[in-house]
Amino acid sequence: MKNAKRGQTLFCVLLLLSLLAGFIAGGCGAAPKTTKVVRVGFLRNDLHQLAYYVAREKGFFTEQGLDIREGGAFNAGPEEMSAFSAGELDIGYVGMASCVTFASQNMADVKIVAQANANGSSIMVRPGLDAGDVSALRGRTVAIPGMSTLEDFLLRTALQKAGVDPVGVNIIVVKPPEMISALATAQVDATIACEPYPSMAHAQKAGRVLENSSKIWPRHPCCVVVADAAFMDRNPDAVRRFVAAHVKATEYIKKNIAEASSMAHLFTGQESAVVNSAMKNIRFDYRPETKAITKYVEFMKRAGVVKQKNPSAFTRNLVDARFLPGRGS
Known part of the structure; x- marks a missing residue:
């Protein structure tokens, strides 16, 4: 009788251990993947930064496990870059001039992680x-x-x-x-x-x-995507996921011009005819060209804005294309 009870007890213990092992192996015991909060800035109603709106509305950021918090819709680039200086933004869409000015004068520590558009x-x-x-x-x-x-x-x-x-x-x-x-x-x-x-x-x-x-100047750089350097050092995977969503949105715009134009109308508030005309003058491209950016930096150096002695070295340090497919050029 005692042997029978011991057998039943052993059987129950083994059964519980087996169920527990299956529970863990199935992933139920693993910690859930956390969603990363990213504070994003962009220029108000700026058609060049349409990829941000597309990624947001199409859920591309959500697909990447990002919780996008809009840190501000700014009226001008210097205003947005000042928000980076104050530590209020993690990633932003901004014009090349403001980015280079603030970075070269050590007013903001940012990196260009992608391009938003060329021409325009x-x-x-x-x-x-x-x-x-x-x-x-x-x-x-x-x-x-x-x-x-x-x-x-x-x-x-x-x-x-x-x-x-x-x-x-x-x-x-x-x-x-x-x-x-x-x-x-x-x-x-x-x-x-x-x-x-x-x-x-x-x-x-x-x-x-x-x-x-x-x-x-064919295919000249215009607006770019920048990341706060400290945020990128602490959260490289979050930046990688953000860039992936941006790339997907950029490709979506290029493959769905009619729908993208309709979305641009909503994003900017401009009349459809104006948006349709403007879209023909903009090249949406996520890949920054270091040589082209250096050309503009050299102009800013001649103008006295950029103080660095070596524009090429400055640009190479400013552009970080490691998260892009195939990287930048």
């Missing part, structure tokens, strides 16, 4: 101005969004290619939203700005395109 700006001329090419801007007043900006570089490059000394052009600073009325009222002869402002000016009959930036 245009030189516009006012109605009634007889200008067949950029050489017609000699002696004219041309508005740029800021000194040492990418548009400043593009304008000076276009002028030099056309045989025009920039010294002979009255280059002034006007905020992009104000450029349209400045063109329409002939306060300026020409402007250069990023989309959607050229398409908006065209739709309002305030100006026409003289030359797109893709002709001035």
Whole structure:
């Protein structure tokens, strides 16, 4: 009788051990994968940063196990970079000029982990101005969004290619939203700005395109994705997952232009006709080109913005493409 009870007890113990082993082997005993919170910044209604909106709305960030917390929709690049300086952002979409300025002056410790877009700006001329090419801007007043900006570089490059000394052009600073009325009222002869402002000016009959930036400098860098260096050191896997979502969103835009244009309309609040026109002038590309970025950094060094002695070394340190498929170039 005692032997029978002992056998039953042993059987029950073995059964429990077997069930417990199966429970653990099945993964039920493993700790659940935690979702990583990432504080993200971007420029308000900026069409160049559409990949962020697509990744968010399509759930690409969620697929990567990321909990995206919007740290701010900023009106300008310097404002967003200041948020990085204050430790308020982990990753952000921002213009090249602001990124390079803050990084080169040690005001923010960030790395470019992906590109957001290439091209996407245009030189516009006012109605009634007889200008067949950029050489017609000699002696004219041309508005740029800021000194040492990418548009400043593009304008000076276009002028030099056309045989025009920039010294002979009255280059002034006007905020992009104000450029349209400045063109329409002939306060300026020409402007250069990023989309959607050229398409908006065209739709309002305030100006026409003289030359797109893709002709001035083919595939030039524009907006980029940057990560706080300390955050990246502590959370390389989170950055890798964010970049993967960005890459997927960028490819989605390129393969689904009609739907992406509709999403861009919602993201920017611009009319569909304006968005459709602007999208044709933007190249969505996630792969940063170090040589192209260095070319712009050299311009900023000549302008006195970048203080580093070696622009190439500075750029190589600024760009970290390890999380991209095939890496950058």
